[in-house]
Amino acid sequence: MAELQEVQITEEKPLLPGQTPEAAKTHSVETPYGSVTFTVYGTPKPKRPAILTYHDVGLNYKSCFQPLFQFEDMQEIIQNFVRVHVDAPGMEEGAPVFPLGYQYPSLDQLADMIPCVLQYLNFSTIIGVGVGAGAYILARYALNHPDTVEGLVLINIDPNAKGWMDWAAHKLTGLTSSIPEMILGHLFSQEELSGNSELIQKYRNIITHAPNLDNIELYWNSYNNRRDLNFERGGDITLRCPVMLVVGDQAPHEDAVGDQLWGTKNLIPASCLLQVECNSKLDPTQTSFLKMADSGGQPQLTQPGKLTEAFKYFLQGMGYMASSCMTRLSRSRTASLTSAASVDGNRSRSRTLSQSSESGTLSSGPPGHTMEVSC
Numbered sequence: 001m002a003e004l005q006e007v008q009i010t011e012e013k014p015l016l017p018g019q020t021p022e023a024a025k026t027h028s029v030e031t032p033y034g035s036v037t038f039t040v041y042g043t044p045k046p047k048r049p050a051i052l053t054y055h056d057v058g059l060n061y062k063s064c065f066q067p068l069f070q071f072e073d074m075q076e077i078i079q080n081f082v083r084v085h086v087d088a089p090g091m092e093e094g095a096p097v098f099p100l101g102y103q104y105p106s107l108d109q110l111a112d113m114i115p116c117v118l119q120y121l122n123f124s125t126i127i128g129v130g131v132g133a134g135a136y137i138l139a140r141y142a143l144n145h146p147d148t149v150e151g152l153v154l155i156n157i158d159p160n161a162k163g164w165m166d167w168a169a170h171k172l173t174g175l176t177s178s179i180p181e182m183i184l185g186h187l188f189s190q191e192e193l194s195g196n197s198e199l200i201q202k203y204r205n206i207i208t209h210a211p212n213l214d215n216i217e218l219y220w221n222s223y224n225n226r227r228d229l230n231f232e233r234g235g236d237i238t239l240r241c242p243v244m245l246v247v248g249d250q251a252p253h254e255d256a257v258g259d260q261l262w263g264t265k266n267l268i269p270a271s272c273l274l275q276v277e278c279n280s281k282l283d284p285t286q287t288s289f290l291k292m293a294d295s296g297g298q299p300q301l302t303q304p305g306k307l308t309e310a311f312k313y314f315l316q317g318m319g320y321m322a323s324s325c326m327t328r329l330s331r332s333r334t335a336s337l338t339s340a341a342s343v344d345g346n347r348s349r350s351r352t353l354s355q356s357s358e359s360g361t362l363s364s365g366p367p368g369h370t371m372e373v374s375c
Helices: 061-069 072-078 107-121 133-144 164-176 179-187 190-195 198-208 213-224 256-262 270-281 304-317 328-341 345-359
Strands: 004-010 023-031 034-041 050-054 083-087 126-131 149-155 243-248 287-292 371-374
Touching (some): 034 107, 061 304, 107 213, 133 149, 133 213, 179 198
Parallel strands (some): 050 083
């Protein structure tokens, strides 16, 4: 950890009225498995953990998390927590391409880099927010260092190693698809890719023309060679902190899994089934399961408002931000439902329950049981 680089930068984003640019510091530290770069926003708050994020394959912290953390209602959260955005090695902006034959760290080794980050920053605990490969890395870190993790938000986590059928499908896909196409298929559903929305065009361009595409392929290979996390409810291998599992209802890979289990094509996305399986292996008193409607494969990109609202309730359930104001989404629903109440009280109550389910909100009390909600 002797080698250290520090750069003062300012985040590029549209400012809200009366808001000043948020200063950020980017650091690089040496670890036993190579250098890792991370960016810090804000200052540490007394008796509060840092929010630490880890991105998915094909992305970096900006392309994975900026839409979420720039969302207006998220500003109240980030004012209350310092946040650390970790870039996987070689994924940071301007990263040089690794030399031919470079041995990229495994996902387990990427998780083992995080203590070096926290040691340098002198942070004792975190709330982790990870997507895909990043969710796996944070879960592995939490298993190895449970005393330093106060909570986890795991989006699209796959806790399982690839089975032989997965390997066969991966090899066949590799014969006919390029690396960018395979990664896009990992991030987004086929429906999203076929629709070719502005969002899809943006991320297809980012990945296809990435100057560090060779590095991205190395991260992709490490993800596909991950080990099984071996979660066991009530056993020694489990997450011991509050966990919110998040998946979009149109998550990628709606194919063979639905066919094999249900005999119906595209009935249930494989990613949803993975979240349900993961949910079943974790402590039901500590785990919430959030399935988000109309969010595609990347809820933090397509539904930042709903995810912000769920995240705020999650934090409140952990005892933070108890006096937090409602989000604009909640306020608009409350106003609508209050108006409806003057017409029909019974119908209003029915709609309140329906709207609560649709919003995906979580109880602001302490985690008491597993919740499966759609929003």
